[in-house]
Amino acid sequence: MTDRLITHLRHVDLAVPDYDRQLDFYTTMWGLAPQVTDSGVAFLAAEGSPEQYVVRIRKAEEKRLDLVAFGAADRASVDELALRLGRDGVTLITEPGAMDTPGGGYGFRFFDVDGRTVEVSAEVEARQHRKVEEKESIPVRLSHVVLNTRTPEATVAFYEKHLRFALSDTLTHPHMGDVMFFMRCNDWHHSVAIARGPHTALHHASFEMRGIDEYMRGSGRLLRAGVEKVWGPGRHMAGNNTFTYFLDPHGNTIEYTTELERLDEDTWHPHLYDFSDPTVSDQWGTANPMNELVAKQSFNDVDRGVFVAPPM
Template identity: 75%
Template sequence: MITHLRHVDLAVPDLARQRDFYTGAWGLKTEHTDTGVAFLAAEGSPEQYVVRLRQADDKRIDLIAFGVATVSDVDILAGRLATEGVTLVHEPRALHTPGGGYGFRFFDNEGRTIEISADVAVRAHRRIEAGEAVPVRLSHVVINSANPEATRAFYEKHLGFRLSDILMHPRMGEMMWFLRVNEWHHSMAIARGPHPALHHVSFEMRGLDEYMRGTGRLLRAGVEKIWGPGRHLAGNNTFSYFLDPHGNTMEYTTELELVDEDTWHPHLYDFSDPEVSDQWGTANAMNEFVARKSFNDPDKGLFVAPPV
């Protein structure tokens, strides 16, 4: 029933610094604010916001939000999850975040708070022009999991996610699973990691020129680059990874693959092959430095619902 990814919400100790980064160098727009909370929109997206930032003592993932088509789908999915033993944070109800709507929240198998919603008002948005290097929309979110096989099974069984591709390594086995809810190659991916945490959040740019312009702007601003620019094989999308002020990895991407649901068969890619990580060969090598940065800090929000 899930149609798309809506927004990713982060709690951080220094809200002002985090907001300045996302609305300055990164190119999002402050659409709504409240006490200790900022709702940031992508100029080309109809979603009310794609990132929510909240002032908090601890850095954490507050929430990952997905949309469904109708309020009836919200009720059906909430009832199904409750019957299957999934812990609901709250039952379906009117939402009081920007755009309103109707939704519910629950904990996934590792304790992340997930929101499902429908009937959220569409934001006035615009077409991004040629050469304009700002995010068009939220592309996907990748999470680290200490038990990725169980996490994959949770999202496939309870939420209907479908497998697109898998990354593996000859010594380490399967390492990342790309999951989709629509024709985009992935809206979520699950990476094997030492602890549950955010791996990265990705933002779609208008095209290759805008993607490179945005990458260059961040480099000139002195933002720490982790990996890229390059083009992955799984998903066929470009990538440039940077660290935000609190050590979360953020990605600029474009040209994420669209799959044909009727003919697609998942691939098993060996990422020890350099062309799997980067078809172009332009990015710095995937190594222990990149991996450590992507592990992030252990998430302190597991099984603790955010107050907003």
């Protein structure tokens, strides 16, 4: 798509009351590397990713999703996107300018249709990263984020119109209708998915592992440590990726995955998958059944950050 200005997903930023517990979990258990930790803010990198960080944790009185961040190709793309959004009546939180987060760069923030803060940036200095080795069960990169909303059709329309995301696939159900929309900003099957839920919140954040063996080793490490598993291990139909979902200490659902599908965007046609067929949710048949309890855990708490910009 020639006028797509967003190139990729950068990071997801979380605010939590118990900062020390959350930081310990994401570093010692989940496998992220602390880059900068100072006065209640931590920037955590994935060893295999050139992004300065893939998760930011901030100490706060209330749990919330601070923001979701995307990359753009260059400064001109950032300016053009900000101009388009402003012209279309989207609320800009900040105008394009220099950024003071690790790696610097040039970017701006705005509210999406549900009131989430979204950041877009370019010219962020690449982090010195490394190849994740065989049997090393740590994340290579942030794969995707899934967002809950009561009005997914409107959210999908916003991301299609304003950010030029493309629909890859949709999950539907005979009794519930369309419940999840997978959207892409490059040839990965999805960088964002929009889920139908009872309120606006983070559904889950997903982290790519090196391969099947590393994915299983990581899943097993968390199971042995007693981390609460939500769903998995299994392999989805949409995206063809593996999945094991866990809860972090503050009840955010996070996923280990691998082998997310890459598409030929010129020839791809979206599928409508009926997930009343159990092979749609899990091709392998190894995961615990998808039911109301599993779904409820990923609804998450009501997001206290809706239409409230994070303080940093």
